[in-house]
Amino acid sequence: MNEGFIAIGWPGIGDLYSCSRSCIYEKVSALYISDYGDPFCRDSSNTILKFKDKMLIGEIILVVPFSDDSLEIAIGIIDSSYFFDARYDETITADTGYNGFSHRRKVIWLEKRFPRSLLPEAVKKAFSEKTIHPLPLEGYNRLVELLESRGHKLNERWEMSQHRKDLIETSMKTVLETMQQQTPDLADTFDKIAQESFEIFQESETVHFDLLSSKLSSVAADIEEAHLIPTVLNAVCQKLCISMAIDKWEGEQGFCEVAKKSMTYWLECLEENSGTIFFTSAWDEIDFIAHCKQQFDAYAKKHDIVVILVSANGFLITYIGE
Incomplete structure (x- = not known):
């Protein structure tokens, strides 16, 4: 979080910058299908595609950075398109804490430790799905109002x-x-x-x-x-x-x-x-x-x-x- 990025796993599949959905599926399947099966590979490919292509620069992102049941979340603004850091594409003995998380997006953090209890109800419900998915419009609008009330000027960028x-x-x-x-x-x-x-x-x-x-x-x-x-x-x-x-x-x-x-x-x-x-x-x-x-x-x-x-x-x- 201190370095200003978010990342997802699936180490070993390489740079996906120019990959389509089918290309991502082929890379995931080649490495993971024998251990986890085809449904896992298809679900994983959809998640990776969302991270790579569907999240837009300037959009608000909410992340649970500590644990799924954490009482705090982080809120930021997507600040880059997808990029790949080859240094962390595999797990090595000397774990730096980033190993396996080579697929990345830059983020400007607005709130690094924001209490879940203060979130609008429509936003709280979104955390029941432990994957990448868009907020409903009502929840997004309430979130923008909340952030602006805390002094964040979301239109300046x-x-x-x-x-x-x-x-x-x-x-x-x-x-x-x-x-x-x-x-x-x-x-x-x-x-x-x-x-x-x-x-x-x-x-x-x-x-x-x-x-x-x-x-x-x-x-x-x-x-x-x-x-x-x-x-x-x-x-x-x-x-x-x-x-x-x-x-x-x-x-x-x-x-x-x-x-x-x-x-x-x-x-x-x-x-x-x-x-x-x-x-x-x-x-x-x-x-x-x-x-x-x-x-x-x-x-x-x-x-x-x-x-x-x-x-x-x-x-x-x-x-x-x-």
Whole structure:
């Protein structure tokens, strides 16, 4: 709860970002049908689909965070679409408390310990069903009135998102126009990735980088003749390289480490590769000049390279080869 997300289990079935209902059922069945049977797998698939697709950003969510008979609940606002955290897709010996809960949605908590006794009667009744289900309209309206009476302004986030929409669209247009002039062969790829990822930026006032990383990887994986770093290693050389460092500058998945992997790939695929788009969430101009710029400049003499910083305001070019 302190990290601002909700999660469900079913470990081992992998990332469901692009999965349909039938795809989810196949993944659940492959792992669980022998132990739990087909009815369990079908019910589980429906629950997972609701969590993944039916819960909408901006909707109120009520959660029982402690135990089913707890006298307290948590109330929040859904703040992201579905994302997958592979670190918790299986149960391991050193249990962190999150193991097995890899399917997630970001949440902004309004009330973390709210007494059930204060809930409207129509909302109390909803807790008799121990699964994901929508509140009846009457219960939802009474809940909104209750939260607003406690000082929660539930309409502010949409107004802020409208302002963010203008900022992000402007940043996308500026980057695209620059790339069309200086790296035209990479412009269409950026446009596709940016358009597909646009919803992530609108979802909250800050950027959820784990969610963004999952989205970027999913979109990039569908681009033909593209090599993804660090997602795909030791694969065949491709015309396009898409590098993603959605982490701190010095982190394991940060710019420094991903840049090293990218430069190794450039040397191995000197003839096949013609361009690289590099997405990063951290930028250190001084460190880049000291440790990377010389190699980037050398490679950019015959190859297109553009580094794009991802921030709460959208996209910004920090390096483009000339």
